[in-house]
Structures are given as structure tokens and as C-alpha cells.
Amino acid sequence: MTAALLDLSDVARYFDVSPPWLTRTLERRPRTILKAVDGVDLALARGETLGLVGESGCGKSTVARLIVGLHAPTRGTIRYQGQVLSGPAAPPGARAQRRLRRGMQMIFQDPYASLNPRWRVRDIVVEPIRAEAPGTGGADLDRRAAALLEQVGLAGADGVKYPHQFSGGQRQRISIARALSTEPQLLVCDEPTSALDVSVQAQVLNLMRDLQRRLGLAYVFISHNLAVVHHIADRVGVMYLGRIVELAPARTLFGVPRHPYTRMLLDAVPDLEMTGKARVAVAGEVPNPLDPPAGCAFHPRCPHANERCRRERPVLRDAGAAAVACHAVEEGRL
């Protein structure tokens, strides 16, 4: 995968959520380790959109944070344009890291929390340019800010306003303008439309598509909303308890889902076409990630689980156009 823009190989991130040392000692309790992400392999080509879906606690947001460097991986290597960003072979030093990460930006879920309310929009939008090239002149920055705002469908003159003067959808446009200021090739978007109303969500999704076409951007698009991911993504990864259980082109994944968990998720989504149809309720809930089941993490909820599933953890294997981590699929039982 030399052509990949972004490449994650066996990336894991553990969090130590142990009780304090004294409690541990007195109550003779061991350390508690949360394996938020546990061995994820992903590759992303230029101009491609990779969707990551899964329920709360599956590790999808942690993957986003690992990619942009907000968390350091516990294990594994992340490469961007062939250069090692994090992992054993990563170049030391904050400056080198910053230079490598210049090509990627992140968009967050809450456009109310991610913009500083005391800054004018113009300053918010050009902040990444300032951080990168501190010497840039004021007139130059004004010009760049106006161009960026126009690019996301706002008026150049809006730069003098403050964030509270904008609606939620417009704020998310400001976040996108800020992310575009360093001319990135990769945007990591963590639930970018989840806080927005549907009509506004449609505006933002359409804008993201237009920008991708115009600028050749690649997106890592994280969402719990399967319909949104179906709309925007070229390829989709489904996560369950810190691992990818199925990775496939969007059309394949939504058309012929292979992994039992993917099937369950797709069945559970309420859809406009569902009117009048009786629903088959899904059994069970995501297990406690501190104490994941042995073998395949999905086996307690899986109708196809057998002895091997309870014992041995399946790895991601190619199955047609998709890659699936499931013994039943591998054995041809599914």
C-alpha cells in the first residue's frame, strides 16, 4: 500500500482506568486497562472517503484522535504519505511532528464548543495559518480568511462577526473553513453533522462533497448514523469493541453485509421505507469494554456463534470485496 495517503497498521490505544494506588493496594485489586482500540489496520487513498461506524464505546472516536495525534498509540504504526507519524520509528520532537501533520485537520461534532466565543470568525479561520507561518501579514490573512469563508458558502464580510451570531450549520461551515486554511489533503471528521438538524445536515454533507470534488480531499468520516455514512463514504469500516469487524466498499457493505454485527446494525436502523413493517428487535447490548468476552467479542449476541467463536478471536480476512472478522463467514456457515 505505498500509494496510501494514510496507513494504520495494528494500531492500539489502551487507557489505564485503575482506581487510585491506595485503593488498589488496600483492596488488592489489579490494574484496570481499557482497550479502547485494539489492533486496527486501515488504509486510505487520496480523495477517498472512509466511513467508520459503530455504537458508543466501540473506539471510533479514539481512532480519529489517534490519526490526528491527540492520542499517542499504545502499539502499532501510523503512516501519512509514507512517513511514520507515530509508532516506534516516528521522528522525535514536536516540531517534526507538526510539520508531518500539516496536511491533516480535524472537524469536531459540537460547533458550539469548538469555536472560541471571544474570537472573531476571521481570527478563528486563519489561526492554523498563523500557527504554521507566524510571519504572515495582516492584509494577506484578511484575504485568505475571506476566500476560505466564501469557499464554504459564507460571505467574506462575515469574518468580523463572532461565533454566536451564526446558527449551528453556519458554525460547522466556519469549522470547515478553519480546517481548510492549511490546504490539507485529509480531514478527520468526528460526527460532524450529529448536532445539526436534518435540513442543515444536508447542507453540510452537500458542501463536504463539493469540497472533496474541488480540492481532492480525503475524509475519515466517523458517525453513528449509518444512513449518513452510506451517503458520504466510498468505503466503510464497522467497529465493535475496539476492533474492525468488517471493512468493505460502501455499496457492498450496505448491499450484502457479511458480519452478523453489521447485519444487526443495518436491521436496527429505522428508515423511511420501514413504514408499517414490523420490527425485529435486536437482542442484547454492547458488553462492558473493561471485561470483553473471550474469543469473538460479539459471540454473546451472535445467533451463529459456536464453540470456536467463544474460544478463538477471528482476524480480518478477505471475503469477496469485503474483509470480515468472523469464523462463520470464514467457514462458509454464513
Added chain:
Amino acid sequence: MTQTTPLLDVRGLRVEFPTRRGTLTAVHDVSFAIAPGEVLGVVGESGAGKSLTGAAIIGLIDPPGRIAAGEIHLAGRRIDNLPDEAMRKLRGREIGAVFQDPLTSLNPLYTIGRQLTETIRTHLPLSESAARARAVELLDEVGIPAAGRRVDHYPHQFSGGMRQRVVIALALAAKPRLIVADEPTTALDVSIQSQIIALLQGLAREHGTAIMLVTHDMGVIAEMADRVAVMYAGRIVEIGPVADVVHRARHPYTVGLMGSIPSIVEDRERLAQIDGAMPRLTAIPSGCAFHPRCPRRLPRCAEARPELSPQGATRAACWNPAAAAPGVTAP
């Protein structure tokens, strides 16, 4: 739809908030009815007035907000002008409420058994032990495994989906005839969401409970509701049977709303886009409140406000309704 007498009858409801800069009207002239066993979905985007309409019915509008006009009747009895104490008895006994966040609806310091028995004994003349037995029965009914043991657990010992079941059990404690559910599945994951939907559906079908389901999620409405009311800027702009509103909407706002929802079965290059955003309460446009964003507007739309009138299978408030629903495929 159903020809039985409505259980809930709302007529000309108006909710106002007095502010320093004048009175804001958040809900205007809203009228609808719900029959026993019927699920009415109320949809709209933030600020449409859907949650306030629900709050008005359960008598929980935060002051200084108030019901300024209109009447609410429950099973033929007027309830919007009841004194606080009488309303408090009615709430829980006749009307159950389910809110979005199950954690804020439960007291973290009491076991769920205690919260349930307290609610049951407030409304029903039962002994402590009978109330406890009823609590276990309720937990079992909403699908909590090992209810006899779980009844002594605290809210934090339950997962999000289980907590929402407990909240539903609380709402059901006195066998109310109406449940007002405000975004009951919004905070939940899809697999849990589908379980809660199935649970509420079962209540309506098997016990004849009427449900007012307030949500922004059209998918949930499409699946659960019998009829849908679409709200915009404080008014109902379209109301009708769910299949007609979803697939054959007449009001341009409803059409746009349906077209803007991504689907998991259909490939679409672009989503239908309604430009702009819902107006603020301080600046509701003249005439039809939707006209500045409307692709089908006529000159008169800015001057006169259209009333709800029959348009095919639904009733819509529009001077120039869409002929058939474009952008959404019929089944």
C-alpha cells in the same frame, strides 16, 4: 384514521413567553387529536415548538412560559386549566412522560425499586409489598432480565438502554392512557433504539395506550407512528397518515425535509437542500413563515398565512402545495 372518540384533543393551543422585549409566541394555534392505541408522531427541527407542545400537555411548561390560549381535553375532561395539585395527580396517573435523557429522570440516590413503588403508591391504593410486586412486574414487562433481582439496584448499575426501560416502567406505573415521549431514543445507540421502539409499539397495540412521540428523527416516526404532524416555526404545517406524509407530502417544507434525509437503501448523488435555517422566534416572517426558504413561493405567501386544509390524503398549510412528492420514491 380511527373513528373512535379521541383520547387527547388539543384545540388552538398557544404557548407564550413574556420577555423584556415583548411576548414571544413559541406555539401558535396548534390543534390535533390522538385516539386510544394510536401513535402520533410530532416532527420538526430545533425551535419548531414540538417539545413545548408536549410539555404543555403534561403541564410542565417552565415559567414564565404559559399557555395563553386554547384547550387541552383528555378523555373529554379539560386539563389545561387544572390547579397544580390536580395536574400533578393526573400526571403519572393518566399521562406518563418519557424524556430524552434517562439519567436525569431517575434519582441516583434511590434504588429503582423504591422509585417505582413510590410512584405506584402515589397513584394506586396498594400496600408496600403489593406495590413492590407490581414494580417487578413492570420491569419484567419492559424487558429487564432478572427483574426480581434488578429491582434493588441503583440507576448507575444499569446501562443506558436499560435505564430508558426503567423510565418507561416508571411512566407506565399507574397504567396511564396517554404517554408523551419526547425524543425517547435520541440518546441511545441504534440497536437499543430499535428495542425501545418495539417496546413502545407493543404498548400501543396491546394496551391501547395512546402515544405522542416527539422526535426529530423521521426514521423513528416512519416506523412507529400512525399519523404525523410536521411543525415549523411554532405551527403544524402538515398532518396526515404516516405513509402519505413520508411519501406523498404536499407542503414544500415536508417535501424538503424528507428529501434531506440520507437513506441506507437508496444511492443519491446530492441530498435535497433547504437553504437557510428555521427563523428565530423574534423574527418570524410575515405570511407563511416558510416563504423565505420555499422553492414554490408565490407573491401572496409573504402577505397572507395559509390555514391547514385538506390536500389529498393529508392536511397542509400551503398556498401552492407540491403535486406529488418528488425526490422520495413511493414504495
